[in-house]
Amino acid sequence: MINMCRILGVVLSLLFAYDVMAQKNPTVINKARKIHNSIITLDTHIDIPYDFATSSYNTITKIKPAHQFDIPSMILGNLDSIFLVVFVSQGPRTQTGYAKALSDGLIKFRAIHRLTTAIQKKNIVLALSAEQVRNAHKDGKKSALIGIENGYIIGTDLSLINKFYKLGARYFGFLHFGHNDLGDSSVPNIQLGDAQEEHFGLSQLGKEVLRTLNNHGIIPDISHSSKKTALDIVNLSRSPVIASHSNVQGIYNHPRNLSDEELFAIKKNNGVVQVVAYDAYLKNIPEEKKMAIAIMQKSLGIGNYQDLYDLGQDTLKEYQLGMANINQNFPSADLSVLLDHIDYIVEKIGVDHVGISSDFNGGGGIKGWENVADTFNVTLELLERGYSENEIEKIWGENTLRVMEEVNRISLMHKRQKR
Ligand SMILES: [Zn+2]
Missing domain, CATH: 1.20.5 (Single alpha-helices involved in coiled-coils or other helix-helix interfaces)
Structure with missing residues (x-):
């Protein structure tokens, strides 16, 4: 049956x-093809596993079932620039926990450097500024930027931000699932003993982190932060912020999605919300599908969502194949739902404050945009919704590049004043 x-x-x-x-x-x-081929398309959130840029995930060969990103598919989909993400899962706030988060994070920095300086240096460059993204595009090359997901990676050591800046990090997400020393998460981690709220916004250390990010020229990222923490970041930041992969509660009420209050604060701050092609944040998941996912996860020994971020390579592949099977019976959202979230943001705060992310390799991927090779479909959908070429260009990259330039300008001002 x-x-x-x-x-x-x-x-x-x-x-x-x-x-x-x-x-x-x-x-x-x-x-749509003409527009897609001429503008800069920038996806602000693609995850990488621990074996990224090694023989088991070399990015040279085309998409394997478990992967949604590689260079030939990026070329095929004419996706120009990506933020690859140094993600660390939330663990205990102990010296051992902090040390593990740091070493896990460094594995991912090294993998991205291997990709851009050795394995694929002919095709993709590591970009450290908006200007370098633009130059790579002019030269017909792809560019990779680096974003950090989960401020747990610094433990309580502010000096690490300088180290990560030098390694190329250009955005910094304060939180993931679970509170940390910087602030509260939109989804507390019961297993780690989280209360609903702990800091009631950014902690003192979180505020110092924000100041340090502004000084260095790293974009503060509010995705995964609780509403109070996100509002603190947006309102206290001297430079624009992004939500690197977030949707809106106005379309689907989920704790990971942004409220109107956060949207208005982002507009005032001149920041950008990068809508994300993540099924569970786009629309309600039917109970039968939730059940099918739970049964499949149990069979693989996955106890809760936290386990998903620590899967071994083989289990990860089985999990992704299992999800592909379930999605055949219970289709994920399609591009029209992603566009509903974009339209909502445009209506509320304007076309200058919205961008796009996939969360590929991290749970993202929807009908019509299942991996980087399908990227053209997003442009086609934007055009069909009535967006002009200029608006599509802003949504696909110019808004984020503007934020990068502004963040850099404010940091340079600070550095000059210090001299
Ligand atoms: Zn995430």
């Missing part, structure tokens, strides 16, 4: 895909 359902699911999804393509107007497709 399950097999029959699965086969039916595949047939239906193929028919649906055929139907969608058949409905597209060739003139619109050509126009």
